[in-house]
Amino acid sequence: MINVIGLGYIGLPTALMMASHGVEVIGTDYNKELVDTLRAGYTTFKEDGIDELFQAALNAGIKFSTEYQVTDTYIVSVPTPYDKFSKKVDACYVISAVKSVMAVCPKGATVVIESTISPGTIDKYVRPVIEANGFTIGEDIHLVHAPERIIPGNMVYELLHNNRTIGADNKEIGEKVKALYASFCQGEIVVTDIRTAEMTKVVENTFRAVNIAFANELAKICRHDNMDVYEIIRICNMHPRVNILQPGPGVGGHCISVDPWFLVGDYPSLAKVIDESMRTNDGMPDFVLNRIYEIMKEKGLKEIGRVGLYGLTYKENVDDMRESPTLQLLESQERHLATGLKVYDPLITKDVVANQFHDLDTFLDAVDMVVIMVAHSEIREHMVELKNKVVLDTRNICNLDGVFKL
The missing domain is CATH 3.40.50.720 (NAD(P)-binding Rossmann-like Domain)
Incomplete structure (x- = not known):
């Protein structure tokens, strides 16, 4: 079962796409009003094809909650704003989400960071959070970065057809996460290291x-x-x-x-x-x-x-x-x-x-x-x-x- 953390413009379509392609998914968001809206059968933003995708995911059994789940795979898709003075990434939402995951996850779980982050963010902010909770990365917790590639206005098509990058410390774990995204993604999926994955997403948008x-x-x-x-x-x-x-x-x-x-x-x-x-x-x-x-x-x-x-x-x-x-x-x-x-x-x-x-x-x-x-x-x-x-x-x-x- 996959626990998708953050049900905004990126997390929700990702959760819906996985669920509609046979993956068991529970979407989590701290915003109770948003979760209640989804539970009531309504999407939270307008987008071509999103209502049909939402219905397909509901038919497949997707669930929504304000609680983090005990499972073996987490996808963190929360906002990453920047500090307008220093211009540096503000990783507070990612840090908070990872801390909450650490409070419930079993040993052996994989944490996938899908939020767009600057090169080195996982080294600077995410690894210390995991280690501070007593987990050994690579043994107790597996860490992956799979930067999103969604464009509002064409989300459903992009999710299905755009190429993806999977950054992982361990090649085997990277291939497992690649298989998860390949459940719906028809584009090429490249497995590389985490820092390269961080850099490529930022470079694409910078270009x-x-x-x-x-x-x-x-x-x-x-x-x-x-x-x-x-x-x-x-x-x-x-x-x-x-x-x-x-x-x-x-x-x-x-x-x-x-x-x-x-x-x-x-x-x-x-x-x-x-x-x-x-x-x-x-x-x-x-x-x-x-x-x-x-x-x-x-x-x-x-x-x-x-x-x-x-x-x-x-x-x-x-x-x-x-x-x-x-x-x-x-x-x-x-x-x-x-x-x-x-x-x-x-x-x-x-x-x-x-x-x-x-x-x-x-x-x-x-x-x-x-x-x-x-x-x-x-x-x-x-x-x-x-x-x-x-x-x-x-x-x-x-x-x-x-x-x-x-």
Whole structure:
């Protein structure tokens, strides 16, 4: 039986996927309200295919609890934020989960850390916790790192088809964990050592962050001299060895906006390109805010309260707001002692910010200028309704005449 610890955006889909493929699973989370919701037969976030996967797992007998279980295998999938001052990984949730596992696990158990962590985190924080509880690693407890590879918006497909990495002290234990993930994963599963597994996951997300930063910096350069960054990127990408990404209003989510900071925090004198790239991406919400003010001045708009931000989530067609560029922009506005921007997102039904709307028509009636922050399917399907508005399109999806771009 597998005890999956942490039932958020990563742990829950993992638990459901294993259960629906014949593995006995109990999911554990300290959040009683979340556990009660799952027990009542409801998922806790929106995602294509998640409801069907949830039903399949329920049919297979998955259970949910606030208690850690006595079993032979644990998968720890809890958040790993970073300290915004030191840029180092904050392993407190992982440490807490491992301590709780140690309180109930039998000798011979395998503990799999699925949370994304910086290289050396298991050596620095996890091993000492296990040893402090009187266990000998490699004899009493087997330690494995199997970093998650899930992208919100395409979770079910990614779980089934993305390649996986298993890091283990012992090759035999690594192969056993590989077999567990192979119960559902159709991608290639590589077994390596723990520190390599830690590093590869962080490097993957850092590569993406640096490439996004290059596109964002191009947007700033082109704006400075009134050049069309999108046309320039389109032409450059005609070269067979060039593939520049699209610029945007910032970077959010649980991976690209966080994980590269782990390397900056751990290797501050070495990770110079990464550091500057992350600062470039983090500066994009401020850049968008300045564009709003420039366009307002150009179009003679005097009321910031007549400007609306479309989209609160960090990417299209998901309800995940973690590190959202829109939230970052609103925080930036508050730091400048200004408020008033209106906000609407079709996937966020609860009030989470001031001046939030829950209906597209009402939102559009209340504003003269729309800033497209997220390319949800809804706005793509209702683009014609923006024809009488001033539009700043940060996602390059609007082909109406007179639209402003980054």
